Amino acid sequence: MRSTKAIRSRAxxxxxxxxxxxxxYFTVDDAALQPTAALVAQVTRERYPSLKIPYHSRWRHFxxxxxxxxxxLNEELGKVSVAKRARAHIDLAIVSVLLDAGSGPDWSYTDPRTGQKLSRSEGLGVASYNAFTKGLFSSKPTQPCQADALGLQNLTARQLxxxxxxxxxxxxxxLEGRAALLRRLGEVIAAQPEVFGGAGGLCRPGRLFDHLVPADTDTPTVAAHDILVALLGTLSPIWPAxxxxxxxxxxxxxxxxxxxxxxxxxxxxxxxxxPFHKLSQWLSYSLLEPLEWADVSVTGLDALTGLPEYRNGGLLLDxxxxxxxxxxxxxxxQTAGDECIVEWRALTVALLDELAPLVRTELGLTAEQMPLACVLEGGTWAAGRVLAQRLRGGTPPLNIASDGTVF
Structure with missing residues (x-):
C-alpha cells in the first residue's frame, strides 16, 4: 500500500x-469528461499562454x-554549496507541505512584505515561508533558514x-493538528539519525537530499516514485495512528x-x-524542483498519481x-474516513488519469511535454477552483470536517 501501483489499481x-x-454514492457521466478537459485546457492557456507549464508543487504558492x-530565500542563504542550498529548500518544502491542509473559508494572511491579503493555499504557503525564514522551525538563532528536530519538537500551537x-x-x-504534526516530524527525524542526521548530530528533514542522492556520482538520478517510497518509509510515523x-x-x-x-x-x-498518500505525493511533487535545482535528474514523473483533494475532486463533481x-x-x-469521501477521492485519482490525455490533446502537447504534474498545475486544480468560485463562492462541493492532516 506504499506504492502508487496499489493506489491506481484499487482506484x-x-x-x-x-x-x-x-x-x-456516485454515478459517472463519461460524456462530461471531454467538456471538463476543454475547461482545464482553457484555464491552462489563460494561466500559461506559452504552455511552458511548471510542476504542480508548493513552490507555486511561494x-x-x-x-x-x-x-x-537563495539570497538569505548566501553563497553556500549546492547540497546546503538543497537541504534548506527541502526543509522548507517538507514543513510547508505538512502545513498545507485546507485552511477553511474564514482564515487569511496579510504578507508583511507586500501588504497583500492571501487565503487558502497561497496564504498558507506565504505564511509558512515567512515563518521559516524567521527561524520558527530552527533551534539555532544564527541559522534561521532551516528546520531541525529540536526546533520542530518545541513548536507550540500558539507560536504557529x-x-x-x-x-x-x-x-x-x-491549528492544533498542524502543530502536533510538525512536533511528530521532529520526533521522527530525531529517531532516524542514519537518514536525517548531519554534522554534530543535527537532524533535519533536508537531509533527505543526502539519503536520495549518492555523493559519489557525477550524474545523479532519482526516480519520482523512489522519492515517495523514501518519504513513506521514513516519515510514516508522523501521521495520526x-x-x-x-x-x-x-x-x-x-x-x-x-x-x-x-x-x-x-x-x-x-x-x-x-491508499492515497496525498500529502506525501504533494510533497514528492514539491521536491522535484529542489532536486533539479541541485542538478539531479528526476525520472518517471507520471508514476505519481493525481492528488485526491477537494479541488481536483471538486472539478469532477462540479x-x-x-x-x-x-x-x-x-x-x-463528513470525515476523511467516511466511505463516501474515500470513494470520491479514489474516483478522483482514476479519473484524473483519464482526463490528462484529453487535456493534452486539447493543447496539442505530448505526455513528455506535459506530464501529469503539469496537467495538475495547468490545470485541473485551478479549474476546480474556478468552478467552485462560480458555483459556491469557492467552498468545496462536499462538507469535509478536517483535522488539518489530510485536506
Missing amino acids: QGLLARARAGGSA EAGGVNRTAL GDAFQVGVENPLVG QNAIKTEAGDEISLGDCWRHSAVPGEGASAGWM GGVLALKNPALAHTA
Whole structure:
C-alpha cells in the first residue's frame, strides 16, 4: 500500500464498479469528461499562454502576489554549496507541505512584505515561508533558514498561530493538528539519525537530499516514485495512528492516508484499505524542483498519481463527471474516513488519469511535454477552483470536517 501501483489499481476498481452502477454514492457521466478537459485546457492557456507549464508543487504558492520568494530565500542563504542550498529548500518544502491542509473559508494572511491579503493555499504557503525564514522551525538563532528536530519538537500551537496571524476573527482549521504534526516530524527525524542526521548530530528533514542522492556520482538520478517510497518509509510515523495494520510479528505499522472501503479488494491485512498518500505525493511533487535545482535528474514523473483533494475532486463533481446519488450528502458533514469521501477521492485519482490525455490533446502537447504534474498545475486544480468560485463562492462541493492532516 506504499506504492502508487496499489493506489491506481484499487482506484480503478472502484471506478469500474461505479460505472457499472454498483456505487452507493456516485454515478459517472463519461460524456462530461471531454467538456471538463476543454475547461482545464482553457484555464491552462489563460494561466500559461506559452504552455511552458511548471510542476504542480508548493513552490507555486511561494510565488503568490508575483514575488519570487525562491530567489529571496537563495539570497538569505548566501553563497553556500549546492547540497546546503538543497537541504534548506527541502526543509522548507517538507514543513510547508505538512502545513498545507485546507485552511477553511474564514482564515487569511496579510504578507508583511507586500501588504497583500492571501487565503487558502497561497496564504498558507506565504505564511509558512515567512515563518521559516524567521527561524520558527530552527533551534539555532544564527541559522534561521532551516528546520531541525529540536526546533520542530518545541513548536507550540500558539507560536504557529501567531506566525499565521490566527485569532478569534481569523480562525485556521486544524491549528492544533498542524502543530502536533510538525512536533511528530521532529520526533521522527530525531529517531532516524542514519537518514536525517548531519554534522554534530543535527537532524533535519533536508537531509533527505543526502539519503536520495549518492555523493559519489557525477550524474545523479532519482526516480519520482523512489522519492515517495523514501518519504513513506521514513516519515510514516508522523501521521495520526488511527489507520494502522499489524504485521505477522504483531508490530503495528502506521498507514497514514489510507482508509477503509468495503468494496476494495486486497490480500491479507491490506484487504479493504484504499491508499492515497496525498500529502506525501504533494510533497514528492514539491521536491522535484529542489532536486533539479541541485542538478539531479528526476525520472518517471507520471508514476505519481493525481492528488485526491477537494479541488481536483471538486472539478469532477462540479464538471458533471461525477454526481451524488443522494444530493443531501453535499451538505452532510463528513470525515476523511467516511466511505463516501474515500470513494470520491479514489474516483478522483482514476479519473484524473483519464482526463490528462484529453487535456493534452486539447493543447496539442505530448505526455513528455506535459506530464501529469503539469496537467495538475495547468490545470485541473485551478479549474476546480474556478468552478467552485462560480458555483459556491469557492467552498468545496462536499462538507469535509478536517483535522488539518489530510485536506
